[in-house]
Amino acid sequence: MTGVPASAAGGPSAAKGGPAAVSGAPSGAAPSAPSDAVSGTAAAVHAGAVPAVEVVSAAASEDGVDSGTKPARGKKIAAAAVNQASVWNIANLLTMLRLVLVPGFVALMLADGGYDPAWRSFAWAAFAVAMITDLFDGHLARTYNLVTDFGKIADPIADKAIMGAALICLSGLGDLPWWVTIVILGRELGITLLRFLVIRYGVIPASRGGKLKTLSQGIAVGMYILALTGWLATARFWVMAVAVVLTVVTGLDYVRQAIVLRRQGIAERQAALEETEA
Structure with a gap:
């Protein structure tokens, strides 16, 4: 049987996985693709070109098994967040808390006629909690991939609800002129409607001025919720004046962005249509 390859003869090298088998020596029948991959990987490890640890790690990863190496902390948190991206996540719970705080805030604000300093302090605490959670829920949703359809709808509603409730209560009690409430709420509702109108052309990003x-x-x-007196009562007037100015200026800027976005979207559609017809 001289002249017959060891792999065909079933010799020791082939049976025990010796050099002839590892190096992928030619045989009478063409090996299958998995055999080639295993042989090539084994040969690379045998030659020292690929560390055995990396080969085991890659194989375990492809099989969906933890290779034993610890991933980065950020990756672990992100992976956990993706798995938990349901309605009942921390970002949505904070949004729900804000919605629950709205009727509680109104009750505290109007308690005992609406002019008791103690009840106004409690109302301020509820308003402060709502505003603080507003800062965190969106950040958590974007950072840990917890964005849901419920959050997209409920978050802006909760924001407008707590601010609207506070402004209406203050104006109803005579602490804040009605025109201030109308300007702020009109701007918020108008910009929200404007975003929906131009959503087909793109999204208007939040600007620094808006924040x-x-x-x-x-x-x-x-400051208006609290029963302030003296120089603090004067200071809150000027803070509100700044807020009203920023409300109007940023509102006009959003209108400008919406017009530009719509024109760009229409131009891009016409260009795409002309290319298709050509």
Whole structure:
């Protein structure tokens, strides 16, 4: 039987996985693709080109099994967040808390005629909690991939509800002129409607001015909720004046962005249509 390859003869090298088998020596029948992959990997490990640890790790990862190496902390948190991205996640729970706080805030604000300093302090605490959770729920949702359809709808509703309730209560009690409430709420509702109208062309991003507007509104309304006197009562007037100015300026800027976005979207559609017809 001289002249017959060891792999065909079933010799020791082939039976025990010796060099002839590992190196992928030719045989009478063409090996299958998995055999080639195993042989090539084994040969690479045998030659020292690929560390055995990396080969085991890659194989375990492809099989969906933990290779034993610890992933980065951020990756572990992100993976856990993806698995838990349901309605009952921390971001949505904070949004729900804000919605629950709205009727509680109104009850505290109007308790005992609406002018008791103690009840107003409790109302301020509820308003402060709502504003603080507003800062965290969106950040958590984006950072840990917890964005849900419920959150997209409920978050802006909760924001407008707590601010609207505070402004209406203050104006109803005579602490804040009605025109201020109308300007702020009109701007918020108008910009929300505008975003929906141009959503087909793109999304209007939140600007720094818009974030500063939200912060100034929260501080100003919070100061009006508290029963302040003296120079603090004067200071809250100017803080509210800044908030109103930012409200109007940023609102006009959003209108400008919406017009530009719509024009760009229409131009892109026409260009795409012309290319298709050509």
